[in-house]
Amino acid sequence: MTVMGIDLGGTSTRSLLVDTTGRPLGRGQAGGANLRSAVGGVAAAARAVAEAASQAVESADGRRPEMIVVGASGAGAARHDEVAAAMSEALAPICPRIRVENDLATAFRSVSTSPDGYLLLSGTGAVAARFAGGAVAARADGLGWILGDVGSGLWIGWQGLRAAAAHLDGRGPSTVLSERLVRALEVEAVTGDPAQDLVRRVDDLVPARMAALAPLVLDAARADAVSLDEVSAGICREAASGLVTSLRAVTEEGPGAVVLAGGVLAHDTIVRELVTAELDGWPVLTASDPVLGAVRIAREAIS
Amino acid sequence: MTVMGIDLGGTSTRSLLVDTTGRPLGRGQAGGANLRSAVGGVAAAARAVAEAASQAVESADGRRPEMIVVGASGAGAARHDEVAAAMSEALAPICPRIRVENDLATAFRSVSTSPDGYLLLSGTGAVAARFAGGAVAARADGLGWILGDVGSGLWIGWQGLRAAAAHLDGRGPSTVLSERLVRALEVEAVTGDPAQDLVRRVDDLVPARMAALAPLVLDAARADAVSLDEVSAGICREAASGLVTSLRAVTEEGPGAVVLAGGVLAHDTIVRELVTAELDGWPVLTASDPVLGAVRIAREAIS
Numbered sequence: 001m002t003v004m005g006i007d008l009g010g011t012s013t014r015s016l017l018v019d020t021t022g023r024p025l026g027r028g029q030a031g032g033a034n035l036r037s038a039v040g041g042v043a044a045a046a047r048a049v050a051e052a053a054s055q056a057v058e059s060a061d062g063r064r065p066e067m068i069v070v071g072a073s074g075a076g077a078a079r080h081d082e083v084a085a086a087m088s089e090a091l092a093p094i095c096p097r098i099r100v101e102n103d104l105a106t107a108f109r110s111v112s113t114s115p116d117g118y119l120l121l122s123g124t125g126a127v128a129a130r131f132a133g134g135a136v137a138a139r140a141d142g143l144g145w146i147l148g149d150v151g152s153g154l155w156i157g158w159q160g161l162r163a164a165a166a167h168l169d170g171r172g173p174s175t176v177l178s179e180r181l182v183r184a185l186e187v188e189a190v191t192g193d194p195a196q197d198l199v200r201r202v203d204d205l206v207p208a209r210m211a212a213l214a215p216l217v218l219d220a221a222r223a224d225a226v227s228l229d230e231v232s233a234g235i236c237r238e239a240a241s242g243l244v245t246s247l248r249a250v251t252e253e254g255p256g257a258v259v260l261a262g263g264v265l266a267h268d269t270i271v272r273e274l275v276t277a278e279l280d281g282w283p284v285l286t287a288s289d290p291v292l293g294a295v296r297i298a299r300e301a302i303s
Numbered sequence: 304m305t306v307m308g309i310d311l312g313g314t315s316t317r318s319l320l321v322d323t324t325g326r327p328l329g330r331g332q333a334g335g336a337n338l339r340s341a342v343g344g345v346a347a348a349a350r351a352v353a354e355a356a357s358q359a360v361e362s363a364d365g366r367r368p369e370m371i372v373v374g375a376s377g378a379g380a381a382r383h384d385e386v387a388a389a390m391s392e393a394l395a396p397i398c399p400r401i402r403v404e405n406d407l408a409t410a411f412r413s414v415s416t417s418p419d420g421y422l423l424l425s426g427t428g429a430v431a432a433r434f435a436g437g438a439v440a441a442r443a444d445g446l447g448w449i450l451g452d453v454g455s456g457l458w459i460g461w462q463g464l465r466a467a468a469a470h471l472d473g474r475g476p477s478t479v480l481s482e483r484l485v486r487a488l489e490v491e492a493v494t495g496d497p498a499q500d501l502v503r504r505v506d507d508l509v510p511a512r513m514a515a516l517a518p519l520v521l522d523a524a525r526a527d528a529v530s531l532d533e534v535s536a537g538i539c540r541e542a543a544s545g546l547v548t549s550l551r552a553v554t555e556e557g558p559g560a561v562v563l564a565g566g567v568l569a570h571d572t573i574v575r576e577l578v579t580a581e582l583d584g585w586p587v588l589t590a591s592d593p594v595l596g597a598v599r600i601a602r603e604a605i606s
Contacts, residue, residue: 139472140472140473140474141472141474143468143472143498143499143501143502144502144506146461146464146505146506147464147465147468147498147501147502147505148465148468148469148472148474148498150474158449161449161450162450162451165446165450165451166451169442169443169444169446169451169552170443170552170553171443171444171451171453171548171549171552195446195450195451196446198446198450199446199447199449199450202449202450203447203449245474245475246474249472249473249474250473
């Protein structure tokens with residue numbers, strides 16, 4: 001018996017076919033798709049998933065799975081049924097039994113052997129979730145950068161930009177960020193006023209691009225032999241505090257295992273350090289490949 | 304001898320012709336124009352200014368001014384020469400002597416009889432400026448909502464939305480804002496999750512529209528017979544503190560007269576109260592019609 005897990009992402013779609021012991025039998029990869037796209041989102045996603053699934057079957061000498069679990073951002077609540085129907089239709093030639101999960105579940109189950117516990121994610125966005133029986137029982141934040149995503153990579157990069165601007169026009173304390181962010185963004189000196197030059201550059205920036213600046217803030221906040229930037233350290237403390245607040249908002253009956261996910265928390269950053277210190281006594285796991293989460297959910301479903 | 308002042312705004316352009324004693328002789332009005340518009344901005348602005356000027360001359364039985372001062376947002380530094388050339392050409396048939404000022408100067412001089420002092424403005428945006436000899440000698444903030452505009456109407460409305468979202472998904476303290484903003488925005492219950500419903504609504508909101516929500520936050524922060532919303536009060540304290548920080552960043556040699564301008568500071572709001580309390584001992588003035596500032600600058604220039 002075999003099962004397949006598929007991770008549908010914005011930049012790529014990956015599939016993995018395994019036997020019931022978890023041994024890999026075949027893999028596939030296709031382009032990314034965004035279920036939230038107004039035009040063609042779901043249809044494009046279904047095509048990408050079908051292609052990745054076919055490749056995995058082919059690379060496993062034609063062995064077909066008993067079940068396929070597809071993990072996808074934007075597959076939660078509001079549009080679940082529509083997405084599930086489209087996936088079932090696209091995957092029908094390969095497998096009759098399809099389940100669609102949101103990407104929080106596949107991140108959580110990528111490493112958690114238990115279907116109960118917590119996920120705290122900080123990537124481009126930020127969200128906390130409590131899982132019960134494998135399903136999201138409660139979530140906090142994940143509201144996007146305008147209203148929330150406190151402590152996300154985008155939020156950290158953005159607060160770094162605001163702190164740099166405040167330094168440049170004399171409202172805020174000195175920070176190495178002003179020089180480093182201006183260099184990273186290749187800000188041109190045009191207006192004679194460095195703060196206004198930064199404004200002009202940021203006007204052209206897609207908001208999600210601010211997340212790419214987070215590593216500069218995270219690095220400047222880490223005490224090393226040379227220096228520690230107090231402004232960056234303050235941003236990272238506030239990020240960690242916001243993430244812990246989100247986690248506490250979904251906490252029920254005290255500590256449980258927490259899966260840390262996303263670039264800010266799954267890597268060795270100062271924010272991860274601060275969050276884990278705050279969660280003293282909670283078992284902490286680090287998220288792995290979401291395809292493994294999809295596979296785990298599929299294996300449990302058929303066992 | 305007569306002079307004319309013109310205020311070029313986004314929604315309308317108004318002109319006022321006065322004699323040397325300041326007595327009104329004629330007025331005009333035309334459509335608004337935005338100098339920052341990529342297409343036709345300056346040309347459309349020049350047409351609007353010329354129309355408003357012609358009307359004022361006509362309503363004064365054909366009396367032409369010795370000088371015209373045009374105040375316009377976006378007429379500062381970077382594009383001043385281009386804008387001044389376009390205005391001079393458009394107004395040449397009416398008057399040979401034209402000066403273009405940015406809207407900070409016309410707001411400041413709308414009430415300040417001295418050409419030296421400070422302006423602290425909080426409308427849709429927020430900026431502090433020091434004036435010396437009628438010109439902007441230093442400015443702080445005014446960087447737009449992504450990087451700054453701390454304490455502006457947009458900032459206040461936006462922080463109100465963030466606080467409402469935090470309350471709705473359990474991360475933040477209870478606030479009357481969640482109910483009042485949801486009502487004001489006519490948020491529809493669609494997803495079963497009030498925070499997500501708010502996100503959907505705000506996704507459709509032009510950022511500048513967040514400024515329209517500021518009055519709800521300002522009102523909820525004002526202690527009255529019924530109640531005081533502590534979350535709103537905290538936002539307003541932070542707004543006032545940010546505005547005072549901007550003002551201090553441009554302050555030289557201690558206190559001076561401060562002109563308070565923009566909807567948040569020119570009206571009787573809690574933020575104005577907090578700012579003036581902080582500026583204890585500084586003479587405080589309230590900005591009047593910017594057309595009067597343009598007229599004052601013109602009268603001084605010809606005297």
